[in-house]
Amino acid sequence: MDKALSRIDGNAGARRHFRYFDYVMAAFVAILLLSNLIGASKLATIQGYTFGAGILFFPLSYVIGDVLTEVYGYANARRCVWMGFSALVFMAFMSFVVVAMPPAEDWGGQAAYESVFGSTWRIVLASVLAFWAGEFVNSFVLARMKVWTAGKHLWSRTIGSTFFGQAVDSAIFYPVAFLGVWSNTQVVTVMVTNWLLKVLWEAVLTPVTYAVVAWFKAREGVDVFDEGIDFSPFAKADAV
Template identity: 45%
Template sequence: MRLFPILMAMFVTILLVSNTVAVKITHVGPFYFDGATILFPIAYIFGDILTEVYGYKRSRIVVWTGFLACMIMSLIYWLVGILPAASDWYQQDAYMAILGQTPRIVVASLIAYLCGEFINAFILAKMKIATKGRFLWTRTIGSTMVGQGVDTVLFVIIAFSGIIPANLLMYMIISNYVFKTAFEILATPLTYAVVGFVKKVDSVDYYDDDTDFSPFRVSFKDLA
């Protein structure tokens, strides 16, 4: 599994960066979304690749690794934020506005991430068995449509419900979901190419026939 550590590192990196830039809300054309929407679909593509090639058991470890990394990142941002600012440093308010993540945003992000990623991996692994490894596009798109839907709805509602008007809340959910799903569909040829390359280099094409799909049944033996 020469490429597995690299793919996991890239997945976690994209996840951390997307959670950092999620504080910005932008409006581009008909879309109204947070900054993470630009990067987060890439994390799902990596999740698809990891599950498709290495199976749900190894993907489960990657998901939990990303979860712990996000928790550590949020904790560090908070700890640095509460440290007394130097008398000649006037950027404390700017720091807190960008990196001083509120507990509500952190909780929303972590819950949405866990639910969305595990659903995405579960559906892809099950569909791979059902299709006997054929029709990769049905798995990557189908799993993402469900996983991204769960992730988007949970995050927006938990993070912004009661803060922004209900109509804007719904518009943000729809905008995020349409953008992320369209991104996944357009990236399908690239996903095919990367999956084929990784399977060839690592000589792995895992099927989760006997896998326990509990998100909490984690064992580092699965990395062997």
Template identity: 50%
Template sequence: MDSPRRHHRYYDLLLAAFVVALLCSNFIGAGKAAVVDLPHFGEVTFGAGILFFPIAYFFGDIFAEVYGYAYDRRAVWAGFAALAFAAVMAQIVIALPVAPGTYMANYQQGLETVFGNSWRIALASMFSFWFGSLTNGYVLAKMKIWTEGRFLWTRTIGSTAVGELVDSSFFYMLAFYGIWPTHEILQVALAQYVLKTSWEVLATPITYWVVNFLKRKENEDHYDIHTNFTPFKVKV
């Protein structure tokens, strides 16, 4: 007989915040290639969503470190489902007949420009996010056992570096191949990987504070010693 599931005060709130951050970063920022002029490097092109997408990995580290891989896996599936629903909704809204009038004609054109490629972005996001996030959670969970719970920074940075490598290797090629020039895709993907991983390094003090707060408040510090790491499971 399975043991009863523990009640956590903050997990559901964190899960909701995670899904919101994931949706916004993928549908608002992912389609825009921005540029910044950096000293010694010149102009660097990057996807605008990179400013906020690392928040999803920030939450993933917290889920895996505090609650365990199973809770992180559930969050990943929740994000996956939310992206799928948003993509279907966007395509239905675009396909509906447009009411007459100049305003609605311009509005429809704007929707198609912003969300017309959303099905492809969503598929690329779901595929790369699913693999990258579960890889991130798996690496962090294993490293926590290897380090016996010490050196949190090695787990958060190390797992993000591996997870983001998987994510960045797939997303921009799947989402924008044939739309953007190939050299721009590679440049943006590389910048995405470097900046996302750097973001995790800079966020380390915040991660320490949040993780320690949750461990204390939730009375939880899970070790995935007997965990079933199959990705095709939602139950915790």
């Protein structure tokens, strides 16, 4: 840990006013929504490998999630997960309502609009549940590993937390969304492939994570260690 930083526990971090926390939370929610809205509907093929285009940018939300927990502590990261979850639910609700509205007679874009925004209820449910569970696992593992490693070896906890968080994310999303639609082999293959690709992305972005974490810590002036924190996703803000 940088000697210039003051070590505080997770409870103090939850009550502290940070200079840049609101900006990081806004970036986290924005990337989450845009990755699901813009990237999720397109399949891309590069050198014979086909994948959902959103996978190129969605891991950035996990990098920011790592930054949130590492810099601001689990309690503040929990607030962001609930904000992201609420935003996803509202986006899904808005999409259903807008797609279902009868189009004007002279507007010919309904079919294209439905193809982009008309996700099935299974995919929406899978996406929301997978995000919620995966992000909480990601934050929990990172926070616990930070205490275990005494704040050293940031790479081990960013990659380790993504390994477990994305495993939970993928294990929920693909079966809920596609089991019975795809063959069991396809579900397992895509699930494992995308999980490993996301973990690889996290590893590749490790230097970026180091730089961003160092920048925010230097400006916030503290290093949060989640000791004595209630890790329940449902803990009240005034109880953390």
